[in-house]
Amino acid sequence: MDTIDSAAADPFLLLDPELWVITSQSGTTRNAMIATFVMPVSIVPDRRRFVAAIATHHLSHQLLQQSEGCALHLITRDQREWVPRFGIPTGRETDKLAEMKTTTLRSGAPILTDALAAFDCRVVRSWSIGDRELYLLELLESRQFRTGNPLRFREMWNLLGADERSQLGELLLRDQQIDRAAIDNWAGEAGDS
Numbered sequence: 463m464d465t466i467d468s469a470a471a472d473p474f475l476l477l478d479p480e481l482w483v484i485t486s487q488s489g490t491t492r493n494a495m496i497a498t499f500v501m502p503v504s505i506v507p508d509r510r511r512f513v514a515a516i517a518t519h520h521l522s523h524q525l526l527q528q529s530e531g532c533a534l535h536l537i538t539r540d541q542r543e544w545v546p547r548f549g550i551p552t553g554r555e556t557d558k559l560a561e562m563k564t565t566t567l568r569s570g571a572p573i574l575t576d577a578l579a580a581f582d583c584r585v586v587r588s589w590s591i592g593d594r595e596l597y598l599l600e601l602l603e604s605r606q607f608r609t610g611n612p613l614r615f616r617e618m619w620n621l622l623g624a625d626e627r628s629q630l631g632e633l634l635l636r637d638q639q640i641d642r643a644a645i646d647n648w649a650g651e652a653g654d655s
């Protein structure tokens with residue numbers, strides 16, 4: 463048996479989710495963010511659906527509230543530099559999609575044609591859970607642009623340099639504080655605490 467390691471100390475660390483790029487557009491404002499909280503939730507090939515959990519303080523949340531769709535992308539290790547590019551700054555301060563190759567499909571959200579695959583989706587419904595909005599997304603159409611395996615969190619983390627790890631670590635701590643307060647506030651209002 464293995465000795466106790468950090469994963470055994472916190473079983474949450476056993477999870478190794480795919481990294482997704484979520485793009486959205488409302489009017490002329492377009493944006494992209496990184497997400498791990500994206501999950502397919504249908505086994506029916508002609509009724510593919512996903513759930514995505516997006517923090518309410520992100521620009522992407524605002525754009526999804528204003529529009530009716532978004533696009534989910536899987537990436538490979540070749541696109542690992544997209545993680546700090548889309549996952550650290552907010553689109554409120556910079557156009558994260560400048561210089562990226564994009565097209566559009568039915569939803570109107572930017573489709574990154576250098577990604578591994580794109581899933582163009584319509585927002586069916588959403589629910590607030592305090593810190594995040596849960597979006598039920600219906601697949602409109604999908605495209606695979608290259609071959610390879612989807613990049614997952616652990617591989618991405620091992621590929622990062624020390625500076626990027628420290629930047630992501632700081633972002634995580636900041637977001638944890640925002641999310642904790644939002645969850646407690648929401649639970650208090652809902653009488654769940």
Ligand SMILES: Cc1cc2nc3c(=O)[nH]c(=O)nc-3n(C[C@H](O)[C@H](O)[C@H](O)COP(=O)(O)O)c2cc1C
Nearest residue numbers: 495496497498499516517520521522549551552553
């Ligand atoms: C590895 C990683 C995973 C992330 N997963 C999520 C997620 O599932 N949901 C979320 O709301 N934010 C997630 N984020 C944070 C956003 O991608 C990040 O804060 C982004 O800059 C928000 O951009 P925006 O304000 O332009 O929308 C993640 C960030 C990283 C680096």
